[in-house]
Amino acid sequence: xxxxxxxxxxxxLLIFGLVVFFDVRKxxxxxxxxxxxxxxxxxxLLLPATLFAxxxxxxxxxxxxxxxxxxxxxxxxxxxxFVGFDNFKAAFEEIAEGGDLAKAIKNTAIFVVVVVPLQxxxxxxxxxxxxxxxxxxxxxxxxxxxxxxxxxxxxAYLWKEILxxxxxxxxxxxxxLFGIPAQDFLRNDDTxxxxxxxxxxxxxxxxxxxxxxxxxxxxxxxxxxxxxxDGCNAFQRFLRVTLPGLKPTLVYIVITVFIGACRIMVQPxxxxxxYADRNITISYYMYEQVFxxxxxxxxxxxxxxxxxxxxxxxxxxxxxxxEKKR
Amino acid sequence: xxxxxxxxxxxxxxxxxKQPSIFKRLFTKDKSKLKKPEDFVAxxxxxxxxxxxxxxxxxxxxxxGKSTTLRMIAGLEDITAGELYMDDVLLNNVDPMNRDMAxxxxxxxxxxxxxAYDNIAFGLKIRKIxxxxxxxxxxxxxxxxxxxxxxxxxxxQWAAEILGIKExxxxxxxxxxxxxxxxxxxxxxxxxxxxxxxxxxPLSNLDAKLRTSMRSEIVKLHQRLGTTFIYVTHxxxxxxxxxxxxxxxxxxxxxxxDKPTDLFLYPNNIFVAGFIGTPQMNFFDVVLKGDSSKVNLxxxxxxxxxxxxxxxxxxNPEYLDNEEHNCVLGVRAEHLKIADKGINxxxxxxxxxxxxxxxxxxxxxxxxxxxxxxxxxxxxxHGDKFKLFFDEEKIHLFDKESxxxxxxxxxx
Numbered sequence: 001x002x003x004x005x006x007x008x009x010x011x012x013l014l015i016f017g018l019v020v021f022f023d024v025r026k027x028x029x030x031x032x033x034x035x036x037x038x039x040x041x042x043x044x045l046l047l048p049a050t051l052f053a054x055x056x057x058x059x060x061x062x063x064x065x066x067x068x069x070x071x072x073x074x075x076x077x078x079x080x081x082f083v084g085f086d087n088f089k090a091a092f093e094e095i096a097e098g099g100d101l102a103k104a105i106k107n108t109a110i111f112v113v114v115v116v117p118l119q120x121x122x123x124x125x126x127x128x129x130x131x132x133x134x135x136x137x138x139x140x141x142x143x144x145x146x147x148x149x150x151x152x153x154x155x156a157y158l159w160k161e162i163l164x165x166x167x168x169x170x171x172x173x174x175x176x177l178f179g180i181p182a183q184d185f186l187r188n189d190d191t192x193x194x195x196x197x198x199x200x201x202x203x204x205x206x207x208x209x210x211x212x213x214x215x216x217x218x219x220x221x222x223x224x225x226x227x228x229x230d231g232c233n234a235f236q237r238f239l240r241v242t243l244p245g246l247k248p249t250l251v252y253i254v255i256t257v258f259i260g261a262c263r264i265m266v267q268p269x270x271x272x273x274x275y276a277d278r279n280i281t282i283s284y285y286m287y288e289q290v291f292x293x294x295x296x297x298x299x300x301x302x303x304x305x306x307x308x309x310x311x312x313x314x315x316x317x318x319x320x321x322x323e324k325k326r
Numbered sequence: 327x328x329x330x331x332x333x334x335x336x337x338x339x340x341x342x343x344k345q346p347s348i349f350k351r352l353f354t355k356d357k358s359k360l361k362k363p364e365d366f367v368a369x370x371x372x373x374x375x376x377x378x379x380x381x382x383x384x385x386x387x388x389x390x391g392k393s394t395t396l397r398m399i400a401g402l403e404d405i406t407a408g409e410l411y412m413d414d415v416l417l418n419n420v421d422p423m424n425r426d427m428a429x430x431x432x433x434x435x436x437x438x439x440x441x442a443y444d445n446i447a448f449g450l451k452i453r454k455i456x457x458x459x460x461x462x463x464x465x466x467x468x469x470x471x472x473x474x475x476x477x478x479x480x481x482x483q484w485a486a487e488i489l490g491i492k493e494x495x496x497x498x499x500x501x502x503x504x505x506x507x508x509x510x511x512x513x514x515x516x517x518x519x520x521x522x523x524x525x526x527x528p529l530s531n532l533d534a535k536l537r538t539s540m541r542s543e544i545v546k547l548h549q550r551l552g553t554t555f556i557y558v559t560h561x562x563x564x565x566x567x568x569x570x571x572x573x574x575x576x577x578x579x580x581x582x583x584d585k586p587t588d589l590f591l592y593p594n595n596i597f598v599a600g601f602i603g604t605p606q607m608n609f610f611d612v613v614l615k616g617d618s619s620k621v622n623l624x625x626x627x628x629x630x631x632x633x634x635x636x637x638x639x640x641x642n643p644e645y646l647d648n649e650e651h652n653c654v655l656g657v658r659a660e661h662l663k664i665a666d667k668g669i670n671x672x673x674x675x676x677x678x679x680x681x682x683x684x685x686x687x688x689x690x691x692x693x694x695x696x697x698x699x700x701x702x703x704x705x706x707x708h709g710d711k712f713k714l715f716f717d718e719e720k721i722h723l724f725d726k727e728s729x730x731x732x733x734x735x736x737x738x
Contacts, residue, residue, distance in 0.1 A: 222435035225402050230449035230514070231423040240448075244439040 012054060016043055067300035074294035087301030101302065103277050104285035110193055111281065112261040119201040119257055123208030130209070131216045141213075145206040152203070156270035159199040160186065186271055192278040196267045204260070208253050212246065219245035251321045255314055262310050282306055328378055328412055328521035328554050330399070335372035335408035337394050337578070338365050368394045369578045372408065381548050381555045383569030385562055386601070391578035392558045393526055399556060400429050400524050412521065428515035432527040434507040436499040436514075443495040446485055446513040450478045453518070485513040488547070505536045512544070516551065525557045529564065541567060562602050566590070574598050596729040599656045599722055605684060607656045608696035611726065614653045617646050623655055627689045629669050637718040640734035653732065656722035659684065659699035665715035676706045687712070
C-alpha cells in the first residue's frame, strides 16, 4: 500500500515537473522571463488541496479500479490474485443473463428517468412560486427546504411509516376515509419504485429550489417588462426569458441530480429493508456484493463500469445542454 | 394615428412600513404617538394631451414621477386613479402587449441569449398580424397569422439599415458597446411599427459624446417615422434639444407644459426657471414696489433698481399697487451684462470655457453667489469690482411665497 502510494505520489511530482518544463519552454518562446520562485510558490499553495484530493479522491478511485482486476475477497484479503478482465466479463455476463445486475440497472434507469425531470420540475415550480417579495413567502421557502436538512435515514423511515402496509399507516388511514382497502405500497412490485421516486424527489427538490431561486434573482426585471411590451404572455415570458436565464443553472442541476440519482441506495435500502427485485439499484447491488457475498473485486469492476457510464452521459449532457462556444 | 389623453392620472404606492402592532395600538394611551405608515404619492393629478406625431419629453429631477408616468402609459404600472385614453379608447386595464406601444429601456433590456438580429425580430416572431385571405369559393376573410421568415427578415434589415447596425446583427449583447446595444434596442422598438414609442432615459448610460450623436439620431428617427414619441429624461439639455413639447415635473406634479423656447423664456415658477437653462438662472430676493409705469426692486444689500414697467413683460396688476411685495428676481447668466452703471458686484472665481466665460460673483456685503456669462475676454482678477446691468425685457419675477411667476406668460 505504502509503495503504491509513493509511486502515485511520484507520478504527481512528475506532473508538476512537466508543467514547469512546458511553462519554461513557453516563456522562452515568447521571450519572457520565467519566475521559477513564483511557480514553486504557486505549487506549494496548491499542495494542501492537491494532497487532500489525492488521498481522499484519486487514490481510492485508483485502488478501486485496481481491485476490479483482482479476485479480492473480503474475508480472504491475503489470497488476492490478478484476474485480468474476468470481473468485467462476469458483470457483462450477468447483465446478458438477466441476473440481479440487469434488474438493478433496470430499476436505476427507471428511477433516474422519472426522478430527474420530476425533482427538477418540482424545484423549478417551487422556486417560481417563492420568487416574489410577498409576505409569508419565507415560510414556504423554509418548509420546502426543511427536508434537505433532515438525514436521509430519518426521511426514509418517515416515508416507510407513512406507507406501511398495515391499517395504521398514515396513507392507508387516509385511503380508508374514501373506503379504499389498505395497500402495501412498498411490497408491491409496481408501486415500490414509484414511492422511492416520490420520497427522493420530495427530499431533494428543496436544495435545487434554492439554487433556482438565486438564479431567478439574477434575471433582470426589465427583460420581463421588455417581453411584455413585445407581446409575450406569462407562459411565453417563462419560455423566452426565464428558461434561457436559468440555462447555466439548469445544466448544473441536471448533471448533479442525474449523478446523484444514478447512485441511489439509501431510500431503496432503508424504506424496503429487503434485497428484492423491486428495489435493487446498482449501488445497492454493489453494496450487497461486498458485504453479503464479500466480492470486493467484482463489485469494484461494477463500480468502475458505472463511473464510466455516468461520466459518458454527463459529457453528452454537457455537449447538448452546455453553452455553445462561438 | 395615436392621440393620447391622460386625465387626472394618479399613482400611489402603499407604504412598506409596518403598521403599529396590535398591542401597541391597544396599550398606547396617546394615540397621536402611534405612527401610521403613509402612502407615497408618486404622481398626482397628471393631465396631458398628446397629439399624434408629437415628441413629448417628461423632464424633472430624480423621483419626480416621470418614469412612473411613462410606465403607467406603457401598462407596466397600474394606474391608481384617473384615465388613460389612446384614440378615445380607455387603456387603464389593457395589458401592455395589447397597447401597441414599444418601449426603450435605460438598461437596453436586450435578451442576453439572443443575437442583435433575434432581439430585433423578437416582437415580430411573438405577435400575430391580421391578414385577409380568399378561400376556394372566393370569400375573403380575416385571419390572424404569424409573420413569415421573409417578412421578418425584411423588417429587421430595414430597421438595421436606418440605425446603421447591419454589421452587428450577428452579435450578442455582451459583444456590443453601450451605444450599439441602445441602437439594437431602438431597432427592436421601431421594427414593429407601434403607435407610440416610449423611451425611458435611453441615453443615460452612454458617454457624453455618444449621447450627443444619439440625441440627433433619435430626433431624425422621429422625423422619419412621424410617430408619437414620449421620452423621459432628467437632462434638461436633452429635453430642450429633442422635444416638441416638454412636460416639467416635480414631486409627481406637472409644473409646466410648453414648447422648449416658451419654457425657457416664460417659466411658470421658480422651479422651472431654475431647472431649465445652463447655467442655472440667478435668483435674488427683492422687494417690489411700483405702479404701472415704474417698478422699483430693492435688493438684499439695499441697492434699488429702478425699472421701466413698460419695457418689461406685463406684471400682474395685483403687485402694482405701490405697496411692498416680497418677490424673487430671476435673471439668466447671459442676460446680466458688465456695464458702467448698475448694481455693484464682486468677482469670486471665473471659469473660462472657450467662447464664453462664467463669472461667479456676489453682491457687496452678501455671500450668495450668482453667475454672469460673458463673451468678453480680458484678464479677470479675483476680487475685482464690477457694475452689472439688468436687461429689463429679459428679467423674471416670482412671488416669494408661492414661487409662481407674476409676469404674463407666452402669447398662445
